[in-house]
Amino acid sequence: MTSPIVKRPPLPPFTRETATEKVRLAEDGWNSRDAAKVAQAYTLDTQWRNRAEFIQGREQAQQFLERKWNKELEYRLIKELWAFSDHRIAVRYAYEWHDDSGYWFRSYGNENWEFDPQGLMMRRYASLNDLPIAAEERLFHWPLGRRPDDHPGLSELGL
Numbered sequence: 001m002t003s004p005i006v007k008r009p010p011l012p013p014f015t016r017e018t019a020t021e022k023v024r025l026a027e028d029g030w031n032s033r034d035a036a037k038v039a040q041a042y043t044l045d046t047q048w049r050n051r052a053e054f055i056q057g058r059e060q061a062q063q064f065l066e067r068k069w070n071k072e073l074e075y076r077l078i079k080e081l082w083a084f085s086d087h088r089i090a091v092r093y094a095y096e097w098h099d100d101s102g103y104w105f106r107s108y109g110n111e112n113w114e115f116d117p118q119g120l121m122m123r124r125y126a127s128l129n130d131l132p133i134a135a136e137e138r139l140f141h142w143p144l145g146r147r148p149d150d151h152p153g154l155s156e157l158g159l
Helices: 016-032 034-037 058-071
Strands: 042-050 055-056 071-083 088-100 104-115 119-131
Touching: 016 034, 034 058, 034 071, 042 058, 055 058, 058 071, 058 119
Parallel strands: 042 119
Antiparallel strands: 042 055, 071 088, 088 104, 104 119
8 A cells, every 4th residue: 555645735836826825834834833844844855955054854854943943942934935936936034033042133044945746845945144133123023823914024024
């Protein structure tokens, strides 16, 4: 007996509408900070570059996310579609977090994503920078979890 093929809609080839939906679903997943659940959106042999770290496979991706969210406390993320093609999506994003000493940061970045036909991410290449900010400079104030639909996105915030 074979196991069913797991599909993660929306599936490629992407339209502007489905690419935008895929970006929001990824944002929602990462804002959940549930590494095991988020890792299921990636192929078993997914390849990542995150800053200077190279990640091979879903298991390493999950371990990376667990480390990330143990370090980046009160993590809140906004992603925005930048460009797309049939099976690729480029996003820009920003997220706010603080370390265990209470210092706040806003991290800015870009990601390039490539998907398999089932809608699982095969490749994720991320480049980002951290900007120290004062607590009163924070812009992402929703309760932890999914960003509310009425909360401004990056463009509306001038980021």
